[in-house]
Each structure stands twice: as structure tokens, then as C-alpha cells.
Amino acid sequence: MAFDVVIRGGTVVDGTGAPPKKADIGITGKRIATIGDIPATGSETAKTIDANGLHISPGFIDVHSHADAALLTDGQHASGIRQGVTTEIISPDGLTLAPLSPENYKMYSWYLSGILGIAPQDIDMSSIEAARKNYHHKTSCNVAIFAGHGPIRLEAAGMNDVPLTGDRLNAAQTLLRESLEQGAVGFATGLSYYPNSWSDTDELCALMEVAREFDRPMSIHLRNHNKDRAFGDGGVPEALEVARRTGTKLHFEHFRTDAKSAGQVDQIMEPIDKAKSEGLDITLETYPYPVGSSFPQAFFPGYFHEGGPEEMLRTLNDEDKRAELIRRMSEISYTAPAGNVWTHINSEKNKHLEGWLFDDVATEWGVSVEEMMARMMAEEALACGMRVAPPGNVTIWRQVEEDIMQLMARPDYMVGSDSIPVGGMPHPRAYGCFVRMVGRLRRRYYYPLEQVVQRMTQNPAERFGLTDRGVIAEGKFADLVIFDEQKITDRSSFEDPKVHPEGVPHVLVNGKLAVENEAVTGELAGQAIP
Numbered sequence: 001m002a003f004d005v006v007i008r009g010g011t012v013v014d015g016t017g018a019p020p021k022k023a024d025i026g027i028t029g030k031r032i033a034t035i036g037d038i039p040a041t042g043s044e045t046a047k048t049i050d051a052n053g054l055h056i057s058p059g060f061i062d063v064h065s066h067a068d069a070a071l072l073t074d075g076q077h078a079s080g081i082r083q084g085v086t087t088e089i090i091s092p093d094g095l096t097l098a099p100l101s102p103e104n105y106k107m108y109s110w111y112l113s114g115i116l117g118i119a120p121q122d123i124d125m126s127s128i129e130a131a132r133k134n135y136h137h138k139t140s141c142n143v144a145i146f147a148g149h150g151p152i153r154l155e156a157a158g159m160n161d162v163p164l165t166g167d168r169l170n171a172a173q174t175l176l177r178e179s180l181e182q183g184a185v186g187f188a189t190g191l192s193y194y195p196n197s198w199s200d201t202d203e204l205c206a207l208m209e210v211a212r213e214f215d216r217p218m219s220i221h222l223r224n225h226n227k228d229r230a231f232g233d234g235g236v237p238e239a240l241e242v243a244r245r246t247g248t249k250l251h252f253e254h255f256r257t258d259a260k261s262a263g264q265v266d267q268i269m270e271p272i273d274k275a276k277s278e279g280l281d282i283t284l285e286t287y288p289y290p291v292g293s294s295f296p297q298a299f300f301p302g303y304f305h306e307g308g309p310e311e312m313l314r315t316l317n318d319e320d321k322r323a324e325l326i327r328r329m330s331e332i333s334y335t336a337p338a339g340n341v342w343t344h345i346n347s348e349k350n351k352h353l354e355g356w357l358f359d360d361v362a363t364e365w366g367v368s369v370e371e372m373m374a375r376m377m378a379e380e381a382l383a384c385g386m387r388v389a390p391p392g393n394v395t396i397w398r399q400v401e402e403d404i405m406q407l408m409a410r411p412d413y414m415v416g417s418d419s420i421p422v423g424g425m426p427h428p429r430a431y432g433c434f435v436r437m438v439g440r441l442r443r444r445y446y447y448p449l450e451q452v453v454q455r456m457t458q459n460p461a462e463r464f465g466l467t468d469r470g471v472i473a474e475g476k477f478a479d480l481v482i483f484d485e486q487k488i489t490d491r492s493s494f495e496d497p498k499v500h501p502e503g504v505p506h507v508l509v510n511g512k513l514a515v516e517n518e519a520v521t522g523e524l525a526g527q528a529i530p
């Protein structure tokens with residue numbers, strides 16, 4: 001038999017949770033042709049990879065990636081592919097760049113520049129189909145896209161606080177239906193972001209009626225803005241209510257304990273387990289860190305976002321309006337912005353403040369933290385992002401990590417990095433999420449390798465309908481990670497976040513080597529999937 005690639009002598013962790021076993025893998029074209037003993041003689045092979053002493057698993061699938069724009073500006077995407085992430089599901093939280101008309105693309109890509117970075121402007125993102133073409137064979141990894149609440153609501157109602165009813169609702173439903181027909185893998189919303197947060201629970205239900213026609217899930221970042229519009233005051237009760245009323249699948253984004261709830265896994269899972277026992281179809285995801293990352297406008301109430309970036313800058317640049325904005329921050333439930341760190345700042349003027357604590361910048365500028373934040377957003381025209389500083393108490397930090405690994409033992413969990421791969425001091429999850437979990441934390445908490453791999457491969461492939469991916473079997477796509485299970489680990493940290501991992505020598509995407517000997521190859525064999 002003739003193969004394009006043969007991987008010899010490795011131990012296969014096939015993604016199903018089955019115990020690892022030694023086998024050679026023969027690849028022809030994009031797919032796995034044979035698994036078993038491949039004799040050294042009698043088979044023609046263009047390329048042989050020696051995997052003696054190494055493990056081979058399906059490529060990791062990231063169910064929560066904010067690389068929407070990063071992948072368009074640098075398709076090599078070393079931060080993900082070097083970890084073994086062969087598929088990125090972009091557009092989580094409903095924050096994305098398609099489907100958008102040219103005018104709305106210009107406006108919304110600007111609005112999102114604090115999270116997504118600066119997106120290229122000269123591309124067609126007017127539909128999911130058009131967006132898929134911008135990624136197809138132009139990235140090292142495969143790309144799947146959610147239909148995002150943000151663009152769909154923008155196209156139907158603009159950047160305005162108006163209810164989606166009547167014609168507006170019809171327009172949104174039509175756009176969602178088209179997006180799902182064109183291959184979007186679910187509906188994603190983030191209810192602390194705009195225009196998403198101007199919705200109420202009825203709107204979410206009306207949109208999920210459409211997703212039900214396609215049996216696609218809702219991926220939700222729980223509501224903490226405009227809670228008065230939500231069933232049960234937002235949060236978990238609202239998400240469960242949508243699933244209950246519409247009979248659709250539900251996926252919780254970044255669901256874990258934090259510094260306040262450390263050690264209380266049973267308590268945070270109680271309402272979800274109760275809903276599951278009533279028959280609701282629920283999955284969840286997390287990343288293995290105790291704190292998150294976002295953009296500063298998430299701290300400000302809904303009225304500030306109306307009209308989009310130009311209006312927002314007018315508010316920020318007017319002393320009276322800025323003072324009122326800061327006064328009204330308390331209208332939404334927010335954690336005090338002190339203790340955050342700037343991860344990315346666009347201008348040369350302020351770039352040196354990347355990595356600085358908000359409190360220290362405020363002291364330097366001689367203003368309050370809130371005032372500093374508003375001024376930075378004005379000076380940067382919104383192109384700035386932040387993360388939360390990890391708990392100073394390392395015991396709490398370790399407890400949250402232990403909780404996360406306890407959550408990963410559940411068969412309904414998967415991994416979403418929530419990576420924001422922009423700026424000089426990003427959250428370390430962009431370079432370390434998967435390898436931290438499969439390496440450092442698996443070993444620390446004596447977690448079975450085949451189980452953590454299953455959560456990163458078969459689980460997400462099944463949940464989001466990624467055909468022929470997520471397991472190693474004959475006929476499946478050859479998305480593979482070859483790693484040293486003793487060495488694999490993250491090297492990115494909060495103080496030095498842009499460092500690639502170790503212990504992952506080779507990564508294949510659709511049968512082609514995207515990483516060889518711990519270096520990216522330049523191969524852009526990723527496809528727009530499913």
C-alpha cells in the first residue's frame with residue numbers, strides 16, 4: 001500500500017476515552033488510511049515520522065477562540081497550532097465579524113478591536129459562506145464558525161437598544177437560518193456584550209426556534225447586563241429557561257469556580273444537574289486558569305454603546321458625559337476594574353503600558369481607575385484590552401485549578417481557551433490553555449490521559465457536528481498531535497505570556513505537517529468546516 005505519511009512506533013490515544021495502545025498510522029491524502037502494524041518493507045511512503053516514545057491523539061478542538069481577526073492577519077497562528085489545536089471554533093460570545101454588510105463590518109470590527117485586534121478591512125464578510133472562504137486553506141488550523149448574536153442583531157436593528165420584534169425579528173431569524181444553512185455550527189451569544197445584551201429572554205427563544213430546525217446548540221456567555229430583561233434575573237436560570245422553552249441544546253461557555261466560589265463545584269453545578277435530570281441537553285466548557293480577559297467597554301452600561309464607536313468616542317471625549325458614564329457604571333453589576341491589567345494597547349504612545357495594573361496607570365496619570373480606563377479607551381479609539389490579575393493567594397488559585405480538573409472528569413465538559421491572541425501581554429491561555437491541561441494539570445492531579453484527550457477531541461466534535469474529526473480511526477481526517485506525555489506542558493505565564501509550549505514536536509492538519517520538530521512549517525492546510 002502507498003501512503004503519503006506513516007507515523008511509526010507511537011502510542012495512540014484515539015479520542016474515544018479508550019486506553020492508549022501502540023500502533024502505526026498510515027495517512028493517504030487528508031485521511032487516515034490504516035491503523036496497526038505497517039511493515040517497513042512493501043509499503044511506499046513519501047514521509048515517515050518516528051513516534052517511538054511519543055503519544056498520538058486527535059488534534060485538539062478549541063470550542064471558544066477569539067482568533068476571528070488574528071487568523072485573517074496571520075494564518076499561521078502559531079499560538080494555537082503549536083499547542084496541537086487543529087480546529088478553532090471562532091465567534092463565541094456572539095462577538096464576530098460575519099454576517100455583516102460592508103458598513104456594519106467597518107463599524108463592528110472597530111467596536112470589537114479591544115478583543116479581536118485590528119481586523120483587515122478589504123474583505124467580504126457579508127455572509128457565513130463569504131467568511132468561510134476567507135479562512136479556507138488560508139490558515140494552519142481548521143476553522144468552524146458560530147452564527148453570532150452580535151452581527152445578526154446589528155443587521156436587523158443596528159447598534160440600537162430596540163426590541164427585536166415584528167419585521168426586525170423576521171430579518172434576524174432569516175439571517176440566522178441562512179447562516180446555519182451555510183455551515184455555522186451553532187448560535188452564540190454573550191450577554192455582557194453589545195448589541196447582544198439589548199435582547200430579552202423572549203428574543204433568545206425566538207432565535208433558538210430557528211436553531212432547533214438544524215439541531216444546533218446555543219453557546220452562551222451568561223447575562224450580567226440588563227438583568228431586568230431576563231427570566232430569573234439572567235445568569236444560569238435564563239439559559240436553562242431558553243433550553244426548556246425551545247427544547248434546544250445548551251452549551252455553557254467558560255463555566256467554572258472562581259476566587260469567591262473556589263472549592264464549591266457541587267454548588268455551582270447543582271442547578272445544571274437538576275435541569276439535566278429533567279431531560280435538558282447540556283454541555284459546558286472551561287479553560288484552566290482562575291481569571292478571565294475581556295475589553296474595558298464591558299464595564300459600562302448599555303446606553304454608552306448605542307450608535308457604536310463614533311458615538312462612544314464622543315461620550316468619552318466630553319468631560320461631563322464621561323463623568324456621567326463613570327457615575328452610571330454601578331447600574332450594571334460589575335467587579336471593580338482595579339486589579340485588571342492592560343493586555344493590549346494599540347498606539348505607540350501608550351503601548352509601554354501593556355502589562356501594567358490599572359491601579360498603577362491611574363496613579364501615574366493622577367486620576368481614578370475609572371477615569372484612567374475611560375481616557376485610555378478614548379486615546380486608543382477603543383483598541384485596548386485587559387485581563388484580570390490572578391489571585392494573590394496561590395492556595396485559592398490552586399483550588400480553582402483543582403476544581404477545573406474535577407469538572408473535566410464530567411463527561412459533559414470540553415475545553416474552550418477563550419484565547420485573545422493580540423497585544424504584547426495577552427492572557428497566557430492563548431499560548432498555553434490546552435498544553436497546561438493535558439500536561440501540567442493532568443500530571444499534578446493524576447488525571448487519566450485518555451479522558452482529558454476525549455474532552456478535547458471527541459466531545460467537541462460530536463457536540464458541534466464536526467464530521468469525521470475528533471477521533472483516530474480509519475477514514476477520519478488526519479488531524480493529529482504527536483506529543484511526549486511526560487514533557488508536554490505550557491510555558492506561557494501571566495508575566496511572560498507569549499511563549500510556546502514544550503513536548504509537542506509534530507502536529508498534522510488534514511494529513512499535512514503544520515508543526516514539525518516544534519516549529520511551524522508554513523503549511524496552511526486548514527479548512528473551513530464542518
Ligand SMILES: [Zn+2]
Nearest residue numbers: 064092093418
Ligand atoms: Zn470569550
